[in-house]
C-alpha cells in the first residue's frame with residue numbers, strides 16, 4: 276500500500292532575547308490546525324499551511340511522542356522500517372525535539388524506552404534490540420560509537436539488490452535503557468557541534484540513530500527498524516555570522532539539504548531520475564523518501580519575523596514532502612536453515628519483501644487487499660543503514676529458492692559448457708530487459724520534452740524552444756549493469772567486455788543529467804540569472820505559468836537563493852488564484868566601467884543575485900553558458916504547492932491540536948480571521 280510521509284509541524288517558544296511577534300502562529304480551527312505565516316511582502320495577508328499535527332509553543336515532548344511517534348513503534352514491531360526526521364532552520368529546535376534534555380527527554384530516548392519496555396514484556400529471547408549511530412559531516416559518514424580520532428570515513432555502498440548501506444558501521448546490542456543512555460551520551464560527545472550567532476550548540480552534521488528490532492519465532496524472523504534522524508539546520512550565513520570553518524560546514528549542510536529538496540521535488544514530478552546520489556544524506560535516506568519505509572517528518576519552526584523566510588521555506592518543503600509516497604514492506608525471513616543449492620543453479624531473483632500490512636492506524640486506504648498494497652511489479656528497496664546485511668531476506672524468497680532448486684538427490688549435473696550457456700542466456704536476457712526498460716524511459720522522456728517544447732514555442736520562449744541539443748539524451752541510470760557483472764564472476768571475457776562497454780555508455784548518458792553538478796558556481800549562477808531574466812520577461816508579458824517554470828529551473832541552479840524561492844511562492848499563488856503578478860521594478864543598469872573590481876577596496880564585489888537585483892541579466896547568457904558547455908541545462912520543473920494566502924489572524928489563543936488521520940495532512944477551510952480593514956484574499960484550496 277502506498278503510504279504518504281506524515282508531517283508534523285512544531286513551533287518552538289521564544290528563547291533568550293527574541294522579541295514577541297505574531298509573524299508565525301499555530302491556529303486551531305474546526306476540525307484541524309494550521310501554521311499561519313504573515314506574507315513578508317504584504318503584511319495584510321498571510322500564508323496558511325494546514326497539517327494534521329501542528330504543535331504550538333506550549334506543546335510538550337510527551338504530546339509529540341504520544342500522538343505522532345508512539346504509533347510508529349507498533350509499525351516497527353510489525354517488521355517495517357520507520358524513519359522519523361526533524362527538519363528546520365538552524366536553532367528551530369530539531370535537536371531539542373529529537374534528543375531533548377534529561378528533564379524533557381525527546382523522541383529518541385522515549386522511543387528507546389518504549390522499545391525496551393515492549394521487549395521486556397515479551398518472553399526472553401523473542402526480541403533483541405541493536406543500535407547504530409552515525410553522522411554525516413561535510414558529506415562524510417562517521418561512526419559515532421567509535422572514538423573520533425580512530426573513526427575512519429565510512430563508505431556508503433549498494434549491494435547487488437540495490438540496498439544502500441553504510442559499510443563497516445558498528446552495532447551495539449541494547450538490553451536495558453541504561454545501556455542505551457550510557458552509549459548515547461558517550462556517542463553524542465563525538466558529534467560535530469559548534470557555536471554560531473543563532474545557536475550556542477549548533478549541530479554541524481546530520482545524525483542518524485538506527486534501532487533494529489529482531490523478532491524470532493519458530494519459523495520466521497521479523498526485522499523492524501526505526502531510524503531517528505536529526506538533520507543539521509539550513510543556515511543563512513548573514514544571520515549565523517559564520518567563520519571560515521563554519522562556512523564550509525554550512526555549505527555542506529545547505530548543499531545536502533538542497534539535494535534533499537531536489538529529491539522531494541523530483542519524486543513529486545514523477546521524474547525518471549531521482550537525484551539520490553547527489554549527496555550522502557539523500558542516498559542514505561533513499562528508503563524513507565519514495566522507498567519502503569514509513570516516514571514522519573517533524574518540521575521545526577522558530578518564531579518571529581527574523582525566521583519568517585526560513586519558516587516559509589521549511590513549510591514549503593513540508594508541503595512537497597507530504598505528497599511523497601512510500602511503499603512499506605515487511606522484512607521477514609524464514610527461520611529454518613536454508614536448503615543447499617547446487618553451485619550451477621540459476622541465480623535467485625532479487626529479493627521481494629512482503630508488502631506491509633500496517634496496523635489499522637496507518638492504512639490510509641481502507642479495503643486494499645494485501646496483494647494490492649505494493650503492486651505486483653514493484654521490487655521495493657529494503658531499509659537503509661543496516662540494509663547491507665544479508666539477514667533481511669524475506670520469507671518467500673526462500674520459498675522461491677526451494678521451488679527453483681531441485682532437492683539434492685535429483686540435482687542435474689551440468690557440463691561446463693552447459694553452465695556457460697545458461698549464464699550467457701540469463702545475462703543476455705537481463706541485458707535485453709534492461710535495454711528495453713531504458714528505451715521505454717527514453718521515449719517517455721522525449722514525449723515529455725516535445726510537449727514542453729510545444730508549450731515554449733507557443734509562448735515564444737526565445738531560448739527554451741531553441742535548445743534541443745540535449746533533448747535526445749537518454750536518462751539511463753548509471754550502474755545499471757554493475758550488479759550483473761558482480762553476480763556473474765565467471766562470465767567469459769567477451770561477454771564481460773560487452774557488458775562493460777554498455778555500462779560505460781550508460782554512465783556517460785547518466786553524467787549528462789548531472790550537469791548542474793559539473794558546472795562551476797559562476798556558471799551555475801549565470802545560468803540561473805539567465806533563466807530568471809527569461810522568467811521575468813514572461814511574467815511581464817503575463818505568461819505566468821511559463822515564468823513559473825523558468826523560475827523553478829533557475830532554482831535548480833541556485834537552490835539556496837531565498838529571494839528566488841519567495842518569488843516562486845508569490846507566482847504560484849498568483850497562478851493558483853488567477854491573479855496578476857506585479858514584478859518588482861527593474862533596477863537601472865549601472866553605467867559600464869563602474870564595476871567595483873574584486874581586487875580593489877576592502878569589500879568583495881557583489882555576487883550576482885539570481886532572484887531579484889540581477890533580473891536585468893541578459894537572456895543571451897543562458898545561450899552563452901550552454902554553448903560553453905555544449906549542453907542544455909537540466910532542470911526539473913516544480914509543481915504548485917498547497918499554500919494558501921489569507922488575511923493575517925488576529926492575535927489568537929494558540930493551542931495544541933492533532934487530527935486523528937495519520938497518513939495525510941488535512942486540508943481544512945480557512946479560519947475566519949482578519950483585522951478590521953485588512954484585505955482578505957481567497958484561498959486557493
Ligand SMILES: Nc1ncnc2c1ncn2[C@@H]1O[C@H](COP(=O)(O)OP(=O)(O)OP(=O)(O)O)[C@@H](O)[C@H]1O
Pocket residue numbers: 286287288290363364365366367368369370371372474476477478479506507508509575
Ligand atoms: N520546544 C522547546 N522548548 C524549549 N526550548 C527549546 C525548544 N525548542 C528549542 N529550544 C531551545 O532552542 C535552542 C535551539 O534548539 P536546538 O539546538 O534544538 O536547535 P536545532 O534546530 O537543533 O539547531 P541546529 O540546527 O543549529 O543544531 C536550544 O537552546 C533549545 O534548548
